[in-house]
Amino acid sequence: MTRTSVGDLGALVDRARDGDPRAVARLITLVESDHEQLPELAAALAPATGTGQVIGLTGSPGVGKSTVTTELVRALRATGRRVGVLAVDPSSPFTGGAILGDRIRMQDHTTDPGVYIRSMSSRGRLGGLAAATPQAVRVLEGAGCEVILVETVGVGQAEVEIASLADTTLVLLAPGLGDAIQAAKAGILEVADIFVVNKADRAGADATYHDIQGMIGLADRAPGQWRPPVLRVVATTGSGIDELVAAIGKHRDWLGSHDQLRARHRQRAASEIEAIVLARLQRRIESVTGLPARAAAVAAGQQDPYAAADAILAELGLDP
């Protein structure tokens, strides 16, 4: 836990609300950290909760997430909306932080005061991005962002969960790379509200399109449930981006008219609370004095891990 004081949090939140990009950056750095003032910050940010539209964007490496994000930002800015982007990168042990290589293209937008772009890493944060991302969204909401894009790199379960915290989740596919079967394997089909076949001008794009339509057709859906559309996009030329913005709007309208938006916001809050509780409990488990001895006994085959878990629960003061 970081113990250095960050000074007057209220003043920092006020400056972020006025759109000061340095204050926003400082607050996001705080929510990424394990700072002891996090609860105080969370209390100051709470009133901003739910004021922005959150769009998740996920897909395998190489499908073109950053390019699609950049084009979405351009299209959303054209409608005058303030936009925030959180690019969620697992941290690299080699650089000590997120790798920003493919963020460079986004620098198109860095001189636009109506756009706030930030990469987030999970380095050193207990509970990881599942706990930090909703707070970072709240910082951007507090700073007046009307739309917040959360782009997750990777196809793992944790990233999928982060994407599913959005109001609308886009799953990106591309011909060959990160195809429909790979997406199914990674469990990312489940979270999709809208499918985007990027690089739709390349060979194999039709096959990817039809594969994903086939998988959607196979899924069980109750009557009245949202059926994810599949859109073809060539992000490098901007082709299909306006249609994507329209589809996001249509999904948002559907959420509102089916009372789904409030349900998603509550689900998101429940996940956030759970992540914080689990992070605190994980810290306690790791500090249980009996853990090293239990681990040695399990490693030696002298105790089974369930019996060891019971003992740890008892040390935590809980019934096994």
Add this chain to the structure above:
Amino acid sequence: MTRTSVGDLGALVDRARDGDPRAVARLITLVESDHEQLPELAAALAPATGTGQVIGLTGSPGVGKSTVTTELVRALRATGRRVGVLAVDPSSPFTGGAILGDRIRMQDHTTDPGVYIRSMSSRGRLGGLAAATPQAVRVLEGAGCEVILVETVGVGQAEVEIASLADTTLVLLAPGLGDAIQAAKAGILEVADIFVVNKADRAGADATYHDIQGMIGLADRAPGQWRPPVLRVVATTGSGIDELVAAIGKHRDWLGSHDQLRARHRQRAASEIEAIVLARLQRRIESVTGLPARAAAVAAGQQDPYAAADAILAELGLDP
């Protein structure tokens, strides 16, 4: 939680020890599930702990993990060792189970009684694969497997953690697809004991090789620490597989001579215990009666998630 009895677990474990593949299959199905007899099974399996050499194998989708695994199995079988393979797939919501498409190639080995191959899915398992995989490894150890390959699909944090539970972890790369930068993003460089550039006969393989060598050179390493070698492999022809087997042996020797093997086994056991404890606590958190109301308050901006987490901890009977 599944409540149907599986009968005499001791007898099932005995049959698995005698190499009965159906008994092994049934036990792995059990450890994947949430069955109430899991603690009993764990106790029966405990003595087998640590008797096998565990090799993790991970990398982005499409780098050729299954092909490399298949060739490794062939080479290990040629030395007469009994081999187990656990292919860890996030489950697909569309098929209700793991997708086995690229497992087909492994059927080369399915008539060999010295090889046991199994796909695992996390469907319905609280605590997920982090809790189930070590138990499945123990089933295979109990069945006499001397080497166990754990292949993880995907590049997310959970998969990385599973790979890092191995004695030796291989990180696969391929030219273009899942290149070094993408691997760094996904956090998989950190867990590598050996890097494998697969498809080394393709254009761009040299660039991938040099990228990864460059990244290894940049990493901080204490004197005497293991420096991951980078091997070039063409798994479809078997080229480089013997060298890979030799490198795995060399790493194993290094672990033994530096007292690292016991440390890794203890770390693995500690992670396993922690996963079981956290899964139990997660179940309790989700059943806390106050959670829906807290989530609604957080979603409405009336309470911050840290204050809500404190309240949930108190309901669990713990000090905030």
